Amino acid sequence: MAKGPLILEKFLPYRLSVITNRISGALSRHYAARFGISIPEWRVIANLGRHPGLSANQVSERSAMDKVTVSRAVAALERKGLLDRMRDDGDKRRSHLTLSAAGQAVYGEIAPLALGFERDLLTALEPEEAAQLDRIIDKLNRRMDELS
Template sequence: MTDRTAESPRSGPAAAAAEPSIGAAHAVLELERFLPYRLSVLSNRVSGMIARIYTERFALGVTEWRVMAVLGRYPDLSANEVAQRTAMDKVAVSRAVARLIESGRLQRDTHGDDRRRSVLRLSEGGYRIYDEVAPLAMAFERRLLGDMSDEERAMLFRLLDRLDELEFRAESEAGD
């Protein structure tokens, strides 16, 4: 096993020993204990490991796979709804949608009740990819969380749900 202290935000004695000396005249942001940083780095590392699977097999980027994953679970969403569900930039989602339509992995149709609204869904080719990648992603998650007890996994997801609630409330209050 390699020491990843230098490349990852670990807390504890190893991280404390690696802390740079910061003068009193500057603000201190302890990245090792700053939640947005920790979540971002962990998300990037985990997503990167899964991305290798679909990038090598299907030449898909992370944004394209996330669009496909959302539409595999929730078909008939607009591009804006996909962006909302993933918290991704609308422009990035729009570009990914265009590439996926061009490659035959997505279809764009008009909504049945509102002809002004376009909705997206996976094509047959898109579902073939989704049906292959989704089980691999779930197997990866099982391996990643495999050393956690059932109670730890349940607590992790409760805490993630709670963080989601708190972020939503903070965002709502910031908009007031």
């Protein structure tokens, strides 16, 4: 166990949170004004663009967003006509979510923007550093699975 004072600027969870917030905020500036969607709404769209038919709980698990945030994003996307909700025949409390045609169009426009943003961001790293970062993130995710 580490000894000494907690130096927030060197504390890994804090540093990861700060960089994640900065990246998400910068990326959202590319699509928020144009498409009128928030970061949580984009994360729902991105999950459903890749995995149509997920429930809100499954989106929450995949994105590590809390259920209330996902629920609000789903409701907003439904109001905007970007998402369709179909009740599960076996469990009326559960719905399967899919992108509407308009939602698919938004996903089709934002996904390339997001990938381009990622490419630009990763130019700060050498190719081996980017591969190493990918491996480190996978290791940290596996460790979090063990700790959960």
